[in-house]
Amino acid sequence: MRELKPPLSLRDVEELEAGEVVELTGRMIVARDRAHARLLELSRRGEPPPVELRGAVVFHGGPVALRRGGVWSVVSMGPTTSARFEELAVEVCRRLEVRALVGKGGLSPSWSKALREAGAVYLAYPGGAGVLAARSVVRVEGVHWLDLGVPEALWVLEVRKLSPLLVAVDLKGRDLYEEVAASARRALRELRAERSLKP
Numbered sequence: 001m002r003e004l005k006p007p008l009s010l011r012d013v014e015e016l017e018a019g020e021v022v023e024l025t026g027r028m029i030v031a032r033d034r035a036h037a038r039l040l041e042l043s044r045r046g047e048p049p050p051v052e053l054r055g056a057v058v059f060h061g062g063p064v065a066l067r068r069g070g071v072w073s074v075v076s077m078g079p080t081t082s083a084r085f086e087e088l089a090v091e092v093c094r095r096l097e098v099r100a101l102v103g104k105g106g107l108s109p110s111w112s113k114a115l116r117e118a119g120a121v122y123l124a125y126p127g128g129a130g131v132l133a134a135r136s137v138v139r140v141e142g143v144h145w146l147d148l149g150v151p152e153a154l155w156v157l158e159v160r161k162l163s164p165l166l167v168a169v170d171l172k173g174r175d176l177y178e179e180v181a182a183s184a185r186r187a188l189r190e191l192r193a194e195r196s197l198k199p
Helices: 010-014 033-044 082-096 109-117 130-135 176-197
Strands: 002-004 021-031 057-060 064-068 071-076 100-103 121-124 137-144 154-169
Touching: 021 033, 033 082, 033 154, 057 082, 071 130, 071 137, 082 100, 082 109, 109 121, 109 154, 109 176, 130 137, 154 176
Parallel strands: 002 021, 021 057, 057 100, 100 121
Antiparallel strands: 021 154, 064 071, 121 154, 137 154
């Protein structure tokens, strides 16, 4: 299994193929829609983000985290539905040179295309596996914008062998979500045609 180690270069993500399963070791950013919106506000004002995002992997989710003695620990970290804020996420990739998004549910075809144009890939992580994801967290490097609430804050985590991450949108033009949807549409048309031919 290929291991991704951020920061990722454009060449790193160009080598990835849709359908490939990879794992992640190193720094990972965790952010939901409100953190993405704030990142874009800063970028539009010409201000830097609180953490370097060039070459980053951004996980779409909000961790369940506990703080004991000033030290954070992540208990669960399930992915959230990326399509809810796909425009924000792709714009963050474009402006801040993020190289990979991790989430569930995929992106709409137009935003998958825009993600490719931004030089980033989409990695799918299984929903309902938040405890599994949390087990890969080595430590919490930092957390920013707790005023947004724990799930909506910007988290900086060190992870080791976070998997399974399925390459769902690659830079070669493939989108597994769209391929499955197209296959289902064809099957439905064939079924309808078959039923209409029956006496």
